[in-house]
Amino acid sequence: MRLIVALLLLAMSTACAAAANEEKQVPLRDSRANASQALLEAKDYKVNSYEGVAHSYTLTKEKLTELPYMMYWGLQSVDPLNYVGKEIIIDKFVVEDHPLAKGKVEVYVYSSEGQPFGGTSVPYRRRDDGGYWSMDGKTLEEIQPKSFQEWQKAWMARYTP
Template sequence: MKTGRAALLIFLLLAACNGSGEVQVPREHSLAKSYLEDKGYRVLSYEGEVQSYELTKDVLKKLPGKIVWGLQSVDPDRYLGKMIRVQKFVVKGHPLSKGKVDVYVYENEGEPFGGTSFPQDQYGSAGSGWSLDGKTLEEVHSVSFPDWREAWQEKYGS
């Protein structure tokens, strides 16, 4: 009988945690988790897919798409007509805050390519947030906001 109780206790302990303390992420989004870890962030939780949409010029013309895509270091033209999936994670070790930071990883066909970040202690003042790496639009593109906006509107319209 003691062996049965011990086996039950071990089973319950294993069921309560995965043994490694690692955050569980669906297989199809494990590259996004690795993408964040490669940047030096500690993934605290996976919050799920929060959005999916086809990237069109119309998305790039309007807010918030214009600014969100302006925060990416990739050329949006590469993803026009493609499905974009946005996965939310909570991380620590991010340059924007010593606390928790919500990061939104952008994926196409399971491949992460960028995203946005919002420190949990600074919501409300962030507008469209920062790049995945905590940079402003001006820092991402090495240009002033008015110059960036003018070039963006010439390319995608207003």
């Protein structure tokens, strides 16, 4: 009987260890993710981890007039029209030494055709707080020279299909 209990415990602990190892698998990285990490490191952010592809989509003018895409793209320093019709891949990283927060920050790096061009950031595990920040931790009001209402009106006039 003791042998059966010992074997059963061994089997259960082996299964639990295997399940734990599966959960901790590191996402596969490619040259795009490496370029994204290099961009973050060039900004002197300490990269703690690469969390994989968070989202991908083809950018359309329609998306540019919908939340949250309108806000995400308003935080970029590039002209969104240069990316309409292109696939956008968003890689998630967890970093430190970021101006948005003293601790960890989630940074979402935007890439197209393998080249990172911008991104967004949010305090670690606080995405539901409702804020939008650029890759460097700036708000829309800090980036755009207009009030939000003026910016939104001009944005909608430019990008409404």
